[in-house]
Amino acid sequence: MPDAPVLASPLAVPMGDPAGIGPEILTRAWDMRDAEGLPAFFAIGDRRALAAVWNGPIETLDDPREALDVFPRALPLVQVDDPGVIEPGQPNLAGARCALDSLELGVGLARSLIASGLVTGPVSKSQLYQIGFTYPGQTEFVAERCGVAESRAVMMLAGPHLKAVPLTIHVPLADVPRLVTRELFLTRARVLARALTRDFGIARPRIAVAGLNPHAGEKATLGREEVEVIIPAIAELQAEGIDINGPHAADTMFHAAARSRYDAALCMYHDQALIPLKTLDFEDGVNITLGLPIIRTSPDHGTAFGIAGRGEASPRAMIAAIRMAGACAAQRQASNLTTADAA
Secondary structure, three states: OOOOOOOOEEEEEEEOOOOHHHHHHHHHHHHHHHOOOOOOEEEEEHHHHHOOOOOOOOEEEEOHHHHHHHOOEEEEEEEEOOOOEEEOOEOOOHHHHHHHHHHHHHHHHHHHOOOOOOOOOOHHHHHOOOOOOOOOOOHHHHHHOOOOOOHHHHHEEEOOOOEEOOOOOOOOHHHHHHOHHHHHHHHHHHHHHHHHOOOOOOOOEEEEEEEEOHHOOOOOOEEEEEEHHHHHHHHHHHHOOOEEEEEHHHHOOOOOOOOOOEEEEEEOOOOHHHHHHHHOOOOOOOEEEEEOOOOEEEEEEEEEHHHOOOOOOHHHEEEEEEEHHHHHHHHHHOOOHHHHHHH
């Protein structure tokens, strides 16, 4: 395992819903920090939620910047206001308030550079909606707090074997064809190309585009979206100097030899991107939001209330999310990028 990157400031990790598995996977990540080469991070949330599932050392911070010194000996914690009674596996409004307060604080600390990046724990949107949360998810909330338009906050799923961006995300499949527009394609492809250089250090990233229809439309005999939208947009991006190609038949894009020819896949809809990612990197997949002035990653799974508190949750996705956030933050730090430069 490589050495942990040395960051100018620690990563902020809001624990997510404290009744879910967030506290478990966060504390187990700290336990495995040396073996996994993780950079310094601090938790944000409720001390009791951590202590309910773990008997390790916790130090509550007066100043998050103290986390760099505390991290080797204890899990640093920024305590939010007392949320009320929280029990593992028993979601309630107190837990939702804790999750939202933790997320809000984490974004602010990352924006102010007190934290090098943000790693968000899993939340329950149904619980958050009951306390007035109006965003589709954490991604849109973080983007709004960073002053970034929703269309420019691009979700990428990344693992050891694949990086994939879905052009459309949580929409019915029947709506996808009309939502695959030239404007959306160009915006997300440009954000992806820039982020691969800025956050992953790929000087000239290669992007492969999946077709919307079977066989990428079969020369418009199986659909016209490729010839009317996707191919013209690819040509425009190529004219700008972006190394992007396609559209390719999605059923032949994800075997090992095909993946060796690109750095990221731009897909047309949610499952087209996530099925291959989760097949290849199920336990190590990371959700990273591109196009933000801050680094933001998240484990690619939910709260798993049904197993919370049982010691069954795997920390691998949280470890991967912390590791990726640290690597991206180190890349920006090495390039002397500020939050303004990264926006």
